[in-house]
Amino acid sequence: VQLQASGGGLVQAGGSLRLACAASGRTSSNNGMAWFRQAPGKEREFVAGISWNGAKAPDADSVKGRFVISRDRAKATVYLQMSSLKPEDTAVYYCAVSRTPYTPTDYSLYNYWGQGTQVTVSS
Numbered sequence: 026v027q028l029q030a031s032g033g034g035l036v037q038a039g040g041s042l043r044l045a046c047a048a049s050g051r052t053s054s055n056n057g058m059a060w061f062r063q064a065p066g067k068e069r070e071f072v073a074g075i076s077w078n079g080a081k082a083p084d085a086d087s088v089k090g091r092f093v094i095s096r097d098r099a100k101a102t103v104y105l106q107m108s109s110l111k112p113e114d115t116a117v118y119y120c121a122v123s124r125t126p127y128t129p130t131d132y133s134l135y136n137y138w139g140q141g142t143q144v145t146v147s148s
Contacts, residue, residue, distance in 0.1 A: 026050045026137040030120050033142030036110055040146070044105040046120030046139050057082075057123035058096060058103040061132055062116035062144075072118070073105060074128025082128045087113070110146045117141040 032044040044060065059074035059082070073094035074082035084092060093106045103120060121135035 026122060028120050028122065028137055028139035030118065030139035030142040033118060033144045035145045035147065038111055038146055038148050040110050041106070041108045042110065042144060044107065044118055044120075044142060044144075046103045046105075048101040048103075048122065048137075054098045054101065055126055057126055057128035059121050059123065059128040059135065060094060060103075060105045060118055061121060062114075062118045063141075064113075064116040067116075069119070069132050071130035071132070074123075074130075075103060076128055077126040082130075107144070110144075112146045112148045115144060115146050117143050 027049045028046055030046045036042055055077045057076045060072040061069050062072050063069040072088055073084045073092055075094050075096045091109045096103045119141045120139040122137040124134055124136050
């Protein structure tokens with residue numbers, strides 16, 4: 026399975042970005058997919074996840090009400106719509122495929138990762 030993330034960039038605080046992650050290869054729509062992020066000097070953290078059946082995991086507290094995850098199973102693509110961006114959202118964002126139909130917050134339970142896309146929010 027290969028994951029290709031796109032959509033990152035530089036945006037001013039309060040702005041929006043939409044990330045996309047396209048899966049190819051021996052993909053399975055029966056696995057959960059999620060977005061993580063990692064800022065310099067910090068641990069990789071769970072942002073949002075969506076299960077095989079479209080059920081969404083609780084978003085990280087830091088992004089609740091601002092980020093929305095969605096999935097197009099026909100296109101094997103997951104999206105992250107980010108709004109009201111803050112400087113503290115600056116990080117490399119990674120998409121990942123879970124080993125299960127669900128989306129745990131523990132990144133060690135994901136076996137495929139995209140290359141990451143940089144999101145920078147200026148104040």
